[in-house]
Amino acid sequence: MNQLESRRAYTRERTIALQSELNSARTLLDGKACVYATGSFGRLEANQNSDLDLFIVGRNKDDSGANSVRLSQLSRLDEICIKADLIESTRKLIIPDFDGDGKYLVHYSSGELINTLGMPEDDANNTLTGRLLLFLESRPLLGEETYNYVIDEVIAAYWRDYEDHKGEFMPAFLANDILRLWRTFCVNYEARTERKPDEKKIKGKIKNYKLKHSRMLTCYSALLYLLAIYKRENTVSPKDASEMTRLTPSERLEWLLVQRDLSEASGEVRSLINQYNKFLGDTDFDEDTLKEKFMNPEQSKRYMKESYRFGDLMFEALSKIGRGNRFFRLLTV
Numbered sequence: 001m002n003q004l005e006s007r008r009a010y011t012r013e014r015t016i017a018l019q020s021e022l023n024s025a026r027t028l029l030d031g032k033a034c035v036y037a038t039g040s041f042g043r044l045e046a047n048q049n050s051d052l053d054l055f056i057v058g059r060n061k062d063d064s065g066a067n068s069v070r071l072s073q074l075s076r077l078d079e080i081c082i083k084a085d086l087i088e089s090t091r092k093l094i095i096p097d098f099d100g101d102g103k104y105l106v107h108y109s110s111g112e113l114i115n116t117l118g119m120p121e122d123d124a125n126n127t128l129t130g131r132l133l134l135f136l137e138s139r140p141l142l143g144e145e146t147y148n149y150v151i152d153e154v155i156a157a158y159w160r161d162y163e164d165h166k167g168e169f170m171p172a173f174l175a176n177d178i179l180r181l182w183r184t185f186c187v188n189y190e191a192r193t194e195r196k197p198d199e200k201k202i203k204g205k206i207k208n209y210k211l212k213h214s215r216m217l218t219c220y221s222a223l224l225y226l227l228a229i230y231k232r233e234n235t236v237s238p239k240d241a242s243e244m245t246r247l248t249p250s251e252r253l254e255w256l257l258v259q260r261d262l263s264e265a266s267g268e269v270r271s272l273i274n275q276y277n278k279f280l281g282d283t284d285f286d287e288d289t290l291k292e293k294f295m296n297p298e299q300s301k302r303y304m305k306e307s308y309r310f311g312d313l314m315f316e317a318l319s320k321i322g323r324g325n326r327f328f329r330l331l332t333v
Contacts, residue, residue: 002277003277003278003280003281003284004045004250004273004276004277004280007040007044007045007046007047007280008044008045010046010047010048011040011041011044011045011046012044014041014046014093014095015037015041015139015141017093018089018090018093018095018141019141019142021085021089021092021093022085022086022089022141022142024081024082024085025081025082025085025086025142026142026143028074028078028081028082028085029074029082029142029143029146031059031143031145031146032058032059032072032073032074032143032146033056033057033058033059033072033073033074033082033107033143033146034056034057034140034141034142034143034144034145034146034147034150035054035055035056035082035086035140035141035142035143036054036055036057036134036138036139036140036141036147037052037053037054037138037139037140037141038053038054038055038133038134038137038138039051039052039053039133039137040053040214041053041139042133042137042138042139042248043137043214043218043248043249043250044139044248044250045214045248045250045280047284049096049285049286049287050095050096051095051096051097051098051099052086052090052095052096052098053099053104053133054086054098054105054141055105055106055108055130055133055134055138056074056079056082056083056105056106056107056108057072057107057108057109057110057113057130057134057146057147057150058072058073058074058107058108058109058110058146059072059073059109059110059146059149059150060072060073060109060110060111061073071109071111072107072108072109072110074107079107083102083105086098086105087102104126106126106130108127108130110149110150110153112125112127113127113130113131113134113150113154114131114153114154114157116128116131117131117157117158117173117177123184128177128180128181128184129181129184131154132177132178132181133218134150134151134154135151135154135155135174135222135245136178136181136218136219136222136245136249137218137248137249138245151242151245152242155238155241155242155245156238158171158173158174158177158241159171159237159238159241162237162238165235166235166237167234167235168234168235169235169236169237170230170235170236170326170327170330171226171230171236171241171327172327172330174226174241175223175226175327175330175331178219178222178223179219179223179331181219182215182216182219182220185211185215185219186211189204189207189208189211193207193208199291202291202294202295203291205294205300205303205304206287206290206291206294208304208307209279209283209294209303209304209307210283212307212308212310212311213276213279213307213310214249214279216310216311216314217249217250217253217272217276217314218249220314220318221249221250221252221253222244222249222252223318223331224252224253224256224314224317224318224321225244225247225252225255225256226240226241226244226327227318227321227322227325227327227328227331228256228259228262228321230325230327231261231321231322231325231327232261250273250276253269253272253273253276254273256269256317256321257269257270257273262321264320264321265316265317265320265321268313268316268317268320269317271313272310272313272314272317275306275309275310275313276310278306279306279310282303318331
């Protein structure tokens, strides 16, 4: 069994175990909100060292006006109780505590995710990240009906001009936001990574290695998928977008690999899958062990070389699938 297969099986097993503990949270959500996982649990790539990256999203009380954008049907008190249940259950199952001491375990309304599209506060309020990770690498933990409703609302927002351009719709709005998210990840890494002392420098190298694999795959697997659909159909429908959200980033690569009309890129896609498998194996350790590995100059150099190679393969796959394609031109210029 390769790393992807074993990680998927482990993630599903742990998710089912966690869901069985969350009876109180499930009752409180009751059609009003959902909890979805992103990160390694959302990508079905968790291991025993993985923590949970979760978002809570509630339906708007009234979706008819901008003034109601922050009004979730889930009350603040119920939100607190749900978070308490999540914390208690993860500790019971010996899942690492939430990153940042729970700082990123936030509650948005569906209106906040959608109505901030393109607005200055989209970055500041972290709704860009919450919305796009929902779209690109999420899995519902609780409240699947609301989760599907929110995804449909997000797709409708990005595809708002579709009806007038059904035969030639290019998902430029979404693509630009995906590229924006990727650049945000890169800028945040540069701004927040400390180079001194050596221990923090090593920790930064590990983050860089993960950024250039898992974060890159999250963003660019979606662009590859959308590019492939547009190349085939000269349009991308809301249904196409919905089907894409049901696949994890690595499953999108596997989908690309079996498309006969994309055979010219099959070598690069297969290499991406193989290298990603290797990346998962190389990072299948606790933090202290990873630090020791990256402290070895030769090993660290090899890791960095591999991360650049992964980016090269991604570019080559994009170039072959997008050759002569207007959508590909938009992604590059």
